[in-house]
Amino acid sequence: MLEIANIRNNAAEVKQRLAVKNFNELNLIDEVLSLDENRRKIQKQLDDNLNKQNVIAKEIGELFKQGKKEDADKRKNDSASLKEESKQLDTELSKIEEDIKNILVRVPNTPNSIVPKGKTPEENEVVKQWGDIPLFHETAQAHWDLAKKYQLFDLDLGVKITGAGFPVYKGKGAKLQRALISFFLDKAIEAGYLEVIPPHMVNEASAFGTGQLPDKEGQMYHIGLDKFYMIPTAEVPVTNILRDEIVDSLPVKFAAYSPCFRREAGSYGKDVRGLNRVHQFDKVEIVQIAHPDKSYAVLDEMISHVESLLQQLELPYRILRLCGGDMSFSSALTYDFEVFSAAQKRWLEVSSVSNFETYQSNRMKIRFRDENKKTRLVHTLNGSALALPRIVASLLENHQSPDGINIPLALQAYTGFDKIV
RNA sequence: GGAAAGAUGCCAGAGUGGUUGAAUGGAACAGUCUCGAAAACUGUCUUACUCGCAAGGGUAACGAGGGUUCGAAUCCCUCUCUUUCCGCCA
Incomplete structure (x- = not known):
């Protein structure tokens, strides 16, 4: 707040x-x-x-x-x-x-001065675009068809076990998940982040700290008996590591892999087809706790990090500066990353990088000591680096060829194969 | 699920009604000593709110919330959490 x-x-x-x-x-x-x-x-x-x-x-x-x-x-x-x-x-x-x-708690964070006015996603500002948009002919297949063809994941099976939106990954599809997670984590560690594996459920205080409560409880799965929430993102447990702390040295950099659980009530249509929007997915999240004077430099650093991941995966992407109306409640400045998915011919959001300034730290009371030994609130930032399902969707769609799906070079050491046939 | 114990400052740990915001030890920081370091010695060392230009005041907090009292970390009640043992179990 x-x-x-x-x-x-x-x-x-x-x-x-x-x-x-x-x-x-x-x-x-x-x-x-x-x-x-x-x-x-x-x-x-x-x-x-x-x-x-x-x-x-x-x-x-x-x-x-x-x-x-x-x-x-x-x-x-x-x-x-x-x-x-x-x-x-x-x-x-x-x-x-x-x-x-x-x-x-009902007042959102104040947006940074460079945030464009606007109400809808169409009014977001494209600040950069990288990579060539592949022009496939009619035979290009959507990832859900490719998944069937190569036995990579099974959504119907997930329906049987749990419900819609809980994919079951199989064979090379499963290995690809594991490879991406390791790849993302290794790159984060190289960039100086400390890897953490957080709890996948949080208590109410943690959910309040990052701003999921009181307003967005409908977005989270709730374990009523124990008053726990399944995490919608690792941001929640990871940022709360420093709740009520006075941090000695800044910045603090955390990277965490976790599954994410989102109820996504009210979604429908082409948005939820295949892996476009699911209730459980894997993500590597990067979090930084930064000095207020340096948080925007940190934001840039995080953006570059996400960019390098996408470049290594050889996926065409664009970066959007979200307009006031499309930003989240607690963010001061948010950049979304979208990857172009060849067969669906649309941009898919794969990452969101935000500076929350003191909005979260004020709730969580995360402070540091300034030059005068006075305690001040830190700035918190986080970003997906990256969320898997749509990365997989666009990897499959963009790297498909008549004789299989080509794995980008950077990922081959992790998958152990260079092609899905 | 059954039983017991406990929750005090960065950590450990004293403290059962009256200058106790809190002994003592450790850590940390600064200084003396040293070529430098260690050791030793000296000092500093919670946070939040509030008044004030400042210097400096005031108030609150010993898991949380209530109660008793002129006065509570200390007594009473409720809740939460943690640990240990047994059971079950990856």
Whole structure:
């Protein structure tokens, strides 16, 4: 959530930025400001009251020691009304703090100044395109057909075992998954990330920390009996590693492979065909905890990392700067990576790299010490590097030939084969 | 699933009602010593909110929430979590 101090100091700018995200409840900002002012007033009153009570308590202790019991008893009466008053103030304060929090969790992050205005994905800005778009003739097959032909994965089998959207990978299809995961992890480690294997379920506090709760619980699978959530991305457990910590040295770089579970309620049509959108998929995620002054350089670094992966996989891609309307709630700046999938003739999103600035760290209380030894909130960033299913889809579609599917050179050491026949 | 114990500062670990935000030890940081290091010695060392231009005040926090009391880390209640043993099991 946004820092209250920031809202206090830059209310006009905050509002103007939020408008870029098409956030139209700008009155909430004014509301939160007046609540905050009130909060401080009550806080002061309460503190003063408690101070008086403490002074009296000390005096009574002293009187007891001197054996002046009657005097002590007299002083006790002085405390009664103060105590009553403090109790009321305290109730008031908790109420107002809750109100402030309830509002703040409903306000999205302020977008960076370079975020384009816009409401729909069409208004995202293409900032780069790499690679030649393959022009296949009519015989080019979609990945779901290629999967059948080469026995790579089976969606119907997944339906039987679990339900729609839970693919069963088989043979070279399974090996390809494993190869991609290892490839992505190795590249991340080379780039200085520490590999972690996080829990695949998280508690409520963790889900709140990265912003999945309270709003997006419908997106996650929930284990009601234990109050756990299946992770929709490794970002959730990995970023929470540093929750409530004061970090000594920045940046911290984590890379994690994990399966991801998403309910994807309401999706339909060509979007969910084949591997285009599934409920369980594998992903390698990179996370960085960065100094506020350096987080945008870090964002660039992460973008380059993702680019190099796609280049090594020989997949044509483009990078989009998401417009205000298409960005996620908690992001300040997001770049999406899309890969062109030859047979479907469309761009598929395979990665999303974002800077959350202090939006997540404020929830998670991840801090560092600045030059003056003051604690400050860090910036958090993360990106997919990469999500597998659509990578597989486009690998199959783009690298198909009449006599099989060619594995990109960089991946061959991991697959152990150079062609799927 | 059954039984027991426990939750205190970065860590270990004292503390059962009154200058205890918290002994002691370790770690860390700074300094003295040293060519340098180690050792030794000295000092520093929680966080959040709030008032103040600042210097510096105030308040809160000993798992969480409530209660008793003039006063609670210390007593009472509820909840959560952790550990150990047994059972089951990859």
